[in-house]
Amino acid sequence: MATLSNSTNIFWQDCQIGKPERQKLLNQKGCVVWITGLSGSGKSTLACSLSRELHSRGKLSYVLDGDNLRHGINKDLGFKPEDRTENIRRTGEVAKLFADAGLICVASLISPYRRDRDTCRAMLADANFIEVFMNMPLELCEARDPKGLYKLARAGKIKGFTGIDDPYEPPLNCEIEIKHEGEVCPTPIMMAGQVVSYLEKKGFLEC
Amino acid sequence: MATLSNSTNIFWQDCQIGKPERQKLLNQKGCVVWITGLSGSGKSTLACSLSRELHSRGKLSYVLDGDNLRHGINKDLGFKPEDRTENIRRTGEVAKLFADAGLICVASLISPYRRDRDTCRAMLADANFIEVFMNMPLELCEARDPKGLYKLARAGKIKGFTGIDDPYEPPLNCEIEIKHEGEVCPTPIMMAGQVVSYLEKKGFLEC
Numbered sequence: 207m208a209t210l211s212n213s214t215n216i217f218w219q220d221c222q223i224g225k226p227e228r229q230k231l232l233n234q235k236g237c238v239v240w241i242t243g244l245s246g247s248g249k250s251t252l253a254c255s256l257s258r259e260l261h262s263r264g265k266l267s268y269v270l271d272g273d274n275l276r277h278g279i280n281k282d283l284g285f286k287p288e289d290r291t292e293n294i295r296r297t298g299e300v301a302k303l304f305a306d307a308g309l310i311c312v313a314s315l316i317s318p319y320r321r322d323r324d325t326c327r328a329m330l331a332d333a334n335f336i337e338v339f340m341n342m343p344l345e346l347c348e349a350r351d352p353k354g355l356y357k358l359a360r361a362g363k364i365k366g367f368t369g370i371d372d373p374y375e376p377p378l379n380c381e382i383e384i385k386h387e388g389e390v391c392p393t394p395i396m397m398a399g400q401v402v403s404y405l406e407k408k409g410f411l412e413c
Numbered sequence: 414m415a416t417l418s419n420s421t422n423i424f425w426q427d428c429q430i431g432k433p434e435r436q437k438l439l440n441q442k443g444c445v446v447w448i449t450g451l452s453g454s455g456k457s458t459l460a461c462s463l464s465r466e467l468h469s470r471g472k473l474s475y476v477l478d479g480d481n482l483r484h485g486i487n488k489d490l491g492f493k494p495e496d497r498t499e500n501i502r503r504t505g506e507v508a509k510l511f512a513d514a515g516l517i518c519v520a521s522l523i524s525p526y527r528r529d530r531d532t533c534r535a536m537l538a539d540a541n542f543i544e545v546f547m548n549m550p551l552e553l554c555e556a557r558d559p560k561g562l563y564k565l566a567r568a569g570k571i572k573g574f575t576g577i578d579d580p581y582e583p584p585l586n587c588e589i590e591i592k593h594e595g596e597v598c599p600t601p602i603m604m605a606g607q608v609v610s611y612l613e614k615k616g617f618l619e620c
Binding site: 221222223227228231232253254257258261264266267268269270278279282292296299300302303304306307308309329 | 428429430434435438439460461464465468471473474475476477485486489499503506507509510511513514515516536
């Protein structure tokens with residue numbers, strides 16, 4: 207029931223109702239779908255479309271949106287490198303809890319640094335971390351500029367903006383890549399379909 | 414879809430699938446059951462028993478255990494007053510997310526300071542925060558001492574231990590009080606039954 211941690215007086219509490227029981231109740235497998243990409247690449251659009259599609263199949267998902275979390279659990283953090291890293295770490299820890307609860311947790315964050323994403327991957331059993339790379343050209347994201355942030359960054363009014371004066375490190379080994387095909391942008395439904403197909407194939411939509 | 418925050422470049426993302434849709438899928442209402450009390454007062458026992466009882470009724474709950482979180486999202490925090498406060502704040506924020514996801518989130522933490530608990534209460538619509546006070550005499554908790562921590566605290570090997578050399582502030586307005594009746598300790602099933610009855614009466618177990 208409880209074991210003592212070496213360095214501190216913190217115990218680990220186990221419960222008879224665990225992940226397997228919750229997964230059975232939900233008839234799905236808990237996992238993290240981690241959507242990474244530039245601002246304006248369509249992360250939130252995919253997250254919403256994906257949650258709609260999963261809901262229509264009777265599956266329970268929850269979206270952790272990077273911006274929304276900065277109003278809550280991460281509201282004490284800014285945009286310094288160490289704050290960005292802590293922002294991602296905490297999001298990863300929360301996502302891990304949701305996956306343990308049996309949900310399909312959809313995390314949607316720029317998460318520009320490979321190391322930070324890999325830290326989150328390492329928190330979960332590898333197969334339960336599904337990295338989705340929104341591989342959209344910077345020019346397209348900047349032309350969309352849905353929040354007007356590229357304009358501010360180009361004008362020097364935002365410093366350290368990913369893609370402008372801060373790097374984005376594309377994944378080397380992501381599970382899913384969403385691409386702009388020639389002139390054709392995938393629709394939200396197409397993007398969600400690509401992820402749902404993957405989840406289905408890997409057995410996450412049943413238990 | 415997105416509105417700009419005044420002070421920062423952080424937007425709020427809304428999705429068509431929200432709390433009402435998830436609650437309908439689960440046939441329950443999301444809420445936070447916050448269990449507070451001394452070490453050894455039976456918080457974890459109640460949390461486990463409650464999650465079993467809810468699961469047997471087909472309801473989805475998730476236990477946030479204070480000790481377990483200190484291995485994850487709160488692992489950077491110690492036991493200084495400001496760290497304790499931040500520990501509770503983050504737990505409250507995570508619990509709020511779980512309630513928003515539609516789950517019955519059971520938070521089990523000593524959470525000794527009234528102000529910190531009230532901060533968490535204020536994060537949610539009042540009716541969705543159900544404070545459960547494990548009102549067990551210190552002597553009983555110390556006699557149980559399931560983790561051997563009272564012994565260490567009495568020997569001066571742990572400083573700032575709640576109930577010994579750090580105060581526990583009992584709730585003034587909790588929704589549920591679990592009491593030792595004369596010589597009779599409530600069983601885990603009796604304690605869980607008290608909480609489940611409350612949840613049922615208040616309509617949380619249907620949607």
